[in-house]
Amino acid sequence: xxxxxxxxxVGLDPMLDRLPLELRGEDPAGAYERFCRGIxxxxxxxxxxxxxxxxxxxxxxxRGVAVFERVCEHVRAAGLLVVADVKRGDxxxxxxxxxxxxxxxxxxxxxxxxxxxxxPYMGGDSVEPFLRxxxxxxxxxxCLLKTSNPxxxxxxxxxxxxxxPVWQHVAGLVESWGEELVGESGLSAVGAVVGATHPGxxxxxxxxxxxxxxxxxxxxxxxxxxxxxxxxFAEHPAGGLVSxxxxxxxxxxxxxxxxxxAAAAEAERFAGELRAVAAVG
Amino acid sequence: xxxxxxxxxVGLDPMLDRLPLELRGEDPAGAYERFCRGIxxxxxxxxxxxxxxxxxxxxxxxRGVAVFERVCEHVRAAGLLVVADVKRGDxxxxxxxxxxxxxxxxxxxxxxxxxxxxxPYMGGDSVEPFLRxxxxxxxxxxCLLKTSNPxxxxxxxxxxxxxxPVWQHVAGLVESWGEELVGESGLSAVGAVVGATHPGxxxxxxxxxxxxxxxxxxxxxxxxxxxxxxxxFAEHPAGGLVSxxxxxxxxxxxxxxxxxxAAAAEAERFAGELRAVAAVG
Numbered sequence: 144x145x146x147x148x149x150x151x152x153v154g155l156d157p158m159l160d161r162l163p164l165e166l167r168g169e170d171p172a173g174a175y176e177r178f179c180r181g182i183x184x185x186x187x188x189x190x191x192x193x194x195x196x197x198x199x200x201x202x203x204x205x206r207g208v209a210v211f212e213r214v215c216e217h218v219r220a221a222g223l224l225v226v227a228d229v230k231r232g233d234x235x236x237x238x239x240x241x242x243x244x245x246x247x248x249x250x251x252x253x254x255x256x257x258x259x260x261x262x263p264y265m266g267g268d269s270v271e272p273f274l275r276x277x278x279x280x281x282x283x284x285x286c287l288l289k290t291s292n293p294x295x296x297x298x299x300x301x302x303x304x305x306x307x308p309v310w311q312h313v314a315g316l317v318e319s320w321g322e323e324l325v326g327e328s329g330l331s332a333v334g335a336v337v338g339a340t341h342p343g344x345x346x347x348x349x350x351x352x353x354x355x356x357x358x359x360x361x362x363x364x365x366x367x368x369x370x371x372x373x374x375x376f377a378e379h380p381a382g383g384l385v386s387x388x389x390x391x392x393x394x395x396x397x398x399x400x401x402x403x404x405a406a407a408a409e410a411e412r413f414a415g416e417l418r419a420v421a422a423v424g
Numbered sequence: 425x426x427x428x429x430x431x432x433x434v435g436l437d438p439m440l441d442r443l444p445l446e447l448r449g450e451d452p453a454g455a456y457e458r459f460c461r462g463i464x465x466x467x468x469x470x471x472x473x474x475x476x477x478x479x480x481x482x483x484x485x486x487r488g489v490a491v492f493e494r495v496c497e498h499v500r501a502a503g504l505l506v507v508a509d510v511k512r513g514d515x516x517x518x519x520x521x522x523x524x525x526x527x528x529x530x531x532x533x534x535x536x537x538x539x540x541x542x543x544p545y546m547g548g549d550s551v552e553p554f555l556r557x558x559x560x561x562x563x564x565x566x567c568l569l570k571t572s573n574p575x576x577x578x579x580x581x582x583x584x585x586x587x588x589p590v591w592q593h594v595a596g597l598v599e600s601w602g603e604e605l606v607g608e609s610g611l612s613a614v615g616a617v618v619g620a621t622h623p624g625x626x627x628x629x630x631x632x633x634x635x636x637x638x639x640x641x642x643x644x645x646x647x648x649x650x651x652x653x654x655x656x657f658a659e660h661p662a663g664g665l666v667s668x669x670x671x672x673x674x675x676x677x678x679x680x681x682x683x684x685x686a687a688a689a690e691a692e693r694f695a696g697e698l699r700a701v702a703a704v705g
Contacts, residue, residue: 198512230512265571294547295550
């Protein structure tokens with residue numbers, strides 16, 4: 144983040160009917176791979192991380208998952224952090240298998256991802272195998288806290304007996320899970336997913352989670368503006384990572400010329416706005 | 425359920441170091457496939473459904489996911505319901521991709537699974553794409569409610585302002601999501617995951633969710649007994665589906681002879697106990 148100056152994470156949400164025309168003729172998995180590799184190359188000097196949304200790859204079956212793996216490797220080779228957006232969570236013996244899938248070395252190979260998203264609904268013992276991967280393999284996690292979608296309030300905003308909404312209780316859990324994993328930077332390997340679409344939430348999350356990197360979602364297609372994420376950076380210039388997907392991926396829809404150049408230009412534009420907001424560098 | 429008489433679901437949680445010795449020499453993905461196919465064949469006359477725990481397949485990468493797919497097809501060909509235990513949940517546009525991955529026809533092929541598990545933490549709009557698959561493709565879902573692991577209380581048991589624990593609020597959401605999907609049987613396509621490891625929870629879940637099939641977990645390796653699930657069947661003989669994994673899969677560890685025969689015998693034993701408990705048939 145210090146070197147690149149902007150807390151930009153590019154989200155890979157490949158959708159077949161929005162791919163550049165020149166790629167649509169190929170089989171879907173091949174088209175996704177060429178598209179994702181092209182986007183990664185286009186933003187590698189601008190972004191610090193790439194977030195792969197697993198669902199879009201899983202929708203193509205195991206061939207799509209193979210593309211997910213190769214794109215993860217390509218992101219790593221490009222010198223960017225790999226965020227596996229998989230939102231997994233399960234009982235401890237099963238969560239161990241998910242940690243092995245995404246955060247642990249695979250035979251002689253490095254882990255697939257540097258960081259993965261996890262769901263907190265099943266509680267502390269369901270998250271512990273991911274914390275172990277953080278301790279033993281230098282991995283990180285982003286725990287769902289208050290998500291960007293309109294329906295997030297159905298569970299996350301319900302008031303508890305002590306007056307706080309559910310998500311603020313989860314914030315306390317996330318902070319405690321991350322306590323032992325705070326590094327020299329003052330930031331923990333345990334971060335949180337926060338939607339920038341809800342007024343006041345980024346600020347409150349920052350206050351409740353002084354050590355967490357906040358993965359900020361909803362800027363772009365979901366309507367939040369770069370300025371909405373500013374509170375995340377109040378205490379640390381690397382306190383947030385802003386993930387932007389569709390406006391960068393599909394910049395070619397409203398631009399002339401090469402789709403890679405359109406994505407690179409849009410990433411550069413967002414990076415400029417985020418650089419100002421985060422006051423990094 | 426009426427034809428077989430027992431609400432038994434066999435859970436496929438393949439673990440490399442517990443496979444029968446004769447399979448361990450193979451490459452892991454090949455061993456998982458032979459093992460899972462053998463178990464499915466062994467229990468096909470006894471169980472009504474097979475639940476595949478995706479994590480263990482994902483831990484082997486895309487080759488493991490390919491095995492997951494082929495085992496799903498084998499389960500379907502054996503005449504059993506396929507439950508994809510994947511616990512997915514995401515913003516609506518992403519949840520659509522997960523619904524496509526597991527519950528929708530794949531080109532000319534049938535859907536991978538009949539039912540999948542989903543997480544409710546992100547709220548109603550994150551579940552809607554799965555409900556659409558229920559309406560349009562005859563699929564079903566089991567929504568996480570009160571899970572079997574000891575740590576489940578960290579979020580699920582926190583008291584709300586109205587005195588109920590979080591999971592009972594989620595129960596209200598699940599019942600409302602399933603309302604429009606109640607079939608002639610009186611049961612909905614929207615069910616709920618309930619741990620049988622917590623005293624009183626199955627009974628309360630039954631009362632709060634009169635139309636839901638309860639996917640009951642924790643019998644066997646996690647310590648619950650068949651009798652603990654009895655309240656699920658109070659109103660309907662198909663009101664519950666009891667998933668048992670390790671005691672059946674790894675019955676060979678404490679039995680002589682063939683691993684398939686050991687699994688078949690243990691499945692038959694559990695089915696007998698569940699038949700009595702559920703008073704089906």
